[in-house]
Amino acid sequence: MTEHAVDQRAVVDLLGVLAYAELTAFDRLAEDARLAPTLEGHAALARMAAAELGHHGRLTARLAELGADPTAAMTPFVRALDAFHESTRPRTWLEGLVKAYVGDGLAADFYREVAAFLPDPDRGLILEVLADTGHADFAVREVRAAIASHRTVAGRLALWGRRLVGEAISQSQAVIAERDQLAELIIAGTGDLAGVARLVDRITAAHTERMRTLGLNP
């Protein structure tokens, strides 16, 4: 897919943003676990959190292997990711699950698209840490069951899902605007602006599909 050489700084950026994203995913899933109505749900979300932390460890190990300082690689993304989580803090167990499924799904799609422009082993590593570990099924099952027993829940959660997307887009734009090498990687990888538009279309379509899977109006 890439005929041109990839700017090594863009590789470090992508590994860095993902490493910090996984660490904050750990925090947030661990926090949301305590909203669980049952001990089983609590442990299930805690396991998702632990899996994310494992991914974080693999990404920081790869950064170190590339001679990059993992903390320095993560730092440029701390503010935007923290702001995203601050502005989308779930107030209920179901909001937490929708965020885990819809929000993380959207982010994973975006990172996967960009990873496709990288050479291996980084492309492979990123695709691997983004692979769903069966946790999505759990979120889908719980949310669908909740909607089935309380119809009014669906409208509120659909609004929540749309808010997640809005915040995610605004934060990613802020990140890309600050990191020239990431912006160039995306433009060069997609080919041109029409390619960028197609990338956005693919991500949007997958998001719509996930909302429908949950039983929510996208």
Next chain:
Amino acid sequence: MTEHAVDQRAVVDLLGVLAYAELTAFDRLAEDARLAPTLEGHAALARMAAAELGHHGRLTARLAELGADPTAAMTPFVRALDAFHESTRPRTWLEGLVKAYVGDGLAADFYREVAAFLPDPDRGLILEVLADTGHADFAVREVRAAIASHRTVAGRLALWGRRLVGEAISQSQAVIAERDQLAELIIAGTGDLAGVARLVDRITAAHTERMRTLGLNP
């Protein structure tokens, strides 16, 4: 060590209380991780949390193997353990580390003493999940470094350590008073009240040692 048969309900109780203790340890370490002043400290505490969750999984798997429902086995201990954590919520990164080292150390000593009265494989499993995974070193290093640079910190943290012990003792007494089979296991295992007193002495001595290791007045 045990010549008498062990009441199976006591085994389920011990596995149940430990399984819930590990789940709450996960919650609390994950929460305290966000108090870390650095991304390295943040990830270090998050890794401790993930390790505790792994232990939780092994204990619930063993409960299921014994034909016990893990949730039912944990439920009798939810109130006391939640109360302990509510009353000892760290306000700072250092308080969190002292709690992880001194509080968890004390609890582990107690559980180890009781596990010694059980037959294998439960004794072995409990000793294994309680084995320190190198995390204690991290807490000791951070706390000692903080005390070295701010002498006044030591006095406040020593008070905090004593408060942790007070709360831990009061909550364990509440648990044992409610679970006859656990109380009987401890009495039968130690032999008599003098044996119980020696067990308490051993636990106290180890606690004193840990406080000194941190550089705190016990």
